[in-house]
Amino acid sequence: MEIDGVRITTIVKDNVAIRCDGCFDIIVGTPWRVNLLDIVATEKPSSWNESPAINPGPFQFHSDPACVRRWMAARDYFFCRRGQVREIMRPVPIPTADGGKVRWGLCDGIHRDDHEFIPA
Numbered sequence: 317m318e319i320d321g322v323r324i325t326t327i328v329k330d331n332v333a334i335r336c337d338g339c340f341d342i343i344v345g346t347p348w349r350v351n352l353l354d355i356v357a358t359e360k361p362s363s364w365n366e367s368p369a370i371n372p373g374p375f376q377f378h379s380d381p382a383c384v385r386r387w388m389a390a391r392d393y394f395f396c397r398r399g400q401v402r403e404i405m406r407p408v409p410i411p412t413a414d415g416g417k418v419r420w421g422l423c424d425g426i427h428r429d430d431h432e433f434i435p436a
Contacts, residue, residue, distance in 0.1 A: 337375045338383030347376035350384055352422065353406045370407050370420060388422060388436030395436040396423035408433075 318324070334343045351373045377383040381401040388395055394410060406425040409418045410433060421433040 334376065336378050336383050338377050338385075338387040341378070343376060343378060348379045349374040349376055349403065350401070351375075351404050353404060385436045392419065393436055394419065394421035394433035396421055396427075396431045397434050398427040398429060398432050399424035400426075402426075 334347055335341065336343050336347070352370060354372055375387065377387065384401045385395060396408070402424040404424070405422040408421045408423055408431060410421050411418055421431060422436075423431055423433075
């Protein structure tokens with residue numbers, strides 16, 4: 317490394333900790349972040365042995381939307397094809413027909429018509 321024209325051999329910049337949450341490659345420069353809005357708050361506080369329904373982030377990615385979609389698919393989220401990948405995504409609960417575990421779809425929430433969820 318060189319500082320003000322003086323070469324300093326003891327300072328090495330080889331530890332890069334910024335990785336994409338989608339493809340796990342190194343992100344050069346500023347990462348593109350995605351936040352998930354908090355789901356509706358319950359009227360009672362959750363107990364200590366309950367886990368949150370969804371982690372709001374922020375999550376870091378390359379600027380390619382394919383990285384975000386890969387991350388969604390790894391977590392079994394659905395993606396609303398009426399929307400786009402944006403900095404703020406809204407989680408939408410998708411109930412199952414048998415009343416089992418609720419699945420989540422992510423949408424930017426900008427469109428006015430019904431959601432059309434597809435596997436990410």
